[in-house]
Amino acid sequence: MPDFVDHASSNEAKFTEMAIASQLKRSVQTSQQESVQECVECGEGIPEERRVAIAGCRYCISCQVERE
Secondary structure (H helix, E strand, O other): OOOOHHHHHHHHHHHHHHHHHHHHHHHHHEEEEEOOOOOOOOOOOOHHHHHHHHHOOOOOOOHHHHHH
């Protein structure tokens, strides 16, 4: 009979796997979106290099740093 630690470890692994799958799904959805030319937070222009490098880019660097 598995003990409580084994059960907790198994549950933690399942939740971690679900969280990673959710992040990957969100990442794929974001990368399929077209980048915007102006930051949705502050309205400043987003440089073309950033829009090309980061598919689905919605924030300027300053606003993205604040969000993180």
